[in-house]
Every structure is written in C-alpha cells, then in structure tokens.
Amino acid sequence: MTSTSPIRIERSYPAPAERVWELWTTAEGIQRWWAPDGFTVRVDELDLRPGGTLAYTMIATAPEQVEFMKSAGLPLETPSRKTFTEVTPVSRLCYTSLVDFVPGVEPYEALTEVELRPTAEGVEVTMTMEPLHDAVWTERLVQGRGNELDNLAKVLGES
Numbered sequence: 001m002t003s004t005s006p007i008r009i010e011r012s013y014p015a016p017a018e019r020v021w022e023l024w025t026t027a028e029g030i031q032r033w034w035a036p037d038g039f040t041v042r043v044d045e046l047d048l049r050p051g052g053t054l055a056y057t058m059i060a061t062a063p064e065q066v067e068f069m070k071s072a073g074l075p076l077e078t079p080s081r082k083t084f085t086e087v088t089p090v091s092r093l094c095y096t097s098l099v100d101f102v103p104g105v106e107p108y109e110a111l112t113e114v115e116l117r118p119t120a121e122g123v124e125v126t127m128t129m130e131p132l133h134d135a136v137w138t139e140r141l142v143q144g145r146g147n148e149l150d151n152l153a154k155v156l157g158e159s
Contacts (some may be wrong), residue, residue: 012124
C-alpha cells in the first residue's frame with residue numbers, strides 16, 4: 001500500500017438521517033444510488049447485522065465505462081461482497097469489502113465506516129475508508145465513492 005492513512009469523505013444532506021439510513025441499508029435504496037455514473041447495481045443478498053453480508057453485482061452500462069472495463073481487462077459485471085462489522089441503526093454502519101477483482105493482486109479486505117449525524121439542516125455523513133493496495137486503485141475508490149455520494153444527493157432530492 002502506498003499510504004495507510006484513512007481517507008475521509010464528508011457530505012451534508014437536507015434530509016432526515018432515517019431517510020439516508022434507509023437508502024443505505026435496503027436493497028431498494030442501495031440499487032438507486034450505490035453505483036458510480038455509468039454503472040448499475042443489483043443487490044443479490046442483504047443481511048444487515050454484524051457478521052451479515054451485502055452481496056451485489058456492479059454492471060457497466062454506459063459506453064465509456066464498458067470500453068474502460070474492456071481496455072483494462074476487467075469484466076463488465078463485477079460481483080462484490082461486504083461483511084458488516086457494526087450496525088447501529090440511523091447512526092453508524094461499518095463493513096469490510098472483499099477486494100478480489102484486481103487482476104494480479106491477491107484478494108484482501110478493506111474497512112469502510114459510515115457515520116450519520118443529524119443536524120438542524122438534515123444530516124452529515126462521514127465515510128472513512130482504508131486505502132487500497134496502490135495509489136491508482138485508491139484514487140479510483142475515492143472518485144467512485146464521491147460520485148456515489150453525489151448520486152445519493154440526487155436520490156434524496158427526488159424524495
């Protein structure tokens with residue numbers, strides 16, 4: 001790994017913490033915003049408890065993402081698995097992600113912690129992530145998560 005310092009992304013949303021929690025912890029909610037632009041997500045399994053699993057498939061759908069995935073030697077559909085380590089309703093969600101999709105890299109787990117703090121205007125969300133195995137993949141992670149959080153804002157705006 002190039003850095004061991006956690007990466008933090010913060011967003012504020014003009015919505016109740018309960019609504020953000022629902023979008024983050026239900027199959028219907030996750031499928032609406034979880035994927036970065038140009039991808040969709042299909043939730044295959046969701047067992048929301050410590051030790052439980054979120055299994056989903058990320059599918060490249062936009063032509064530029066399809067082309068990128070092909071040129072990088074990556075599949076158009078990528079199954080992913082997360083294991084919940086902490087579930088504190090409406091305030092904290094922690095999970096490890098199995099990173100087993102990088103060609104030539106042994107699978108490993110990376111921790112993500114999500115905190116929701118109600119404010120007078122809505123909710124503040126802080127996502128703290130362990131960096132991935134190198135700077136390129138860590139930057140992809142940061143860009144993807146930032147884009148997903150922007151998509152969450154769009155979904156909340158539709159509500």
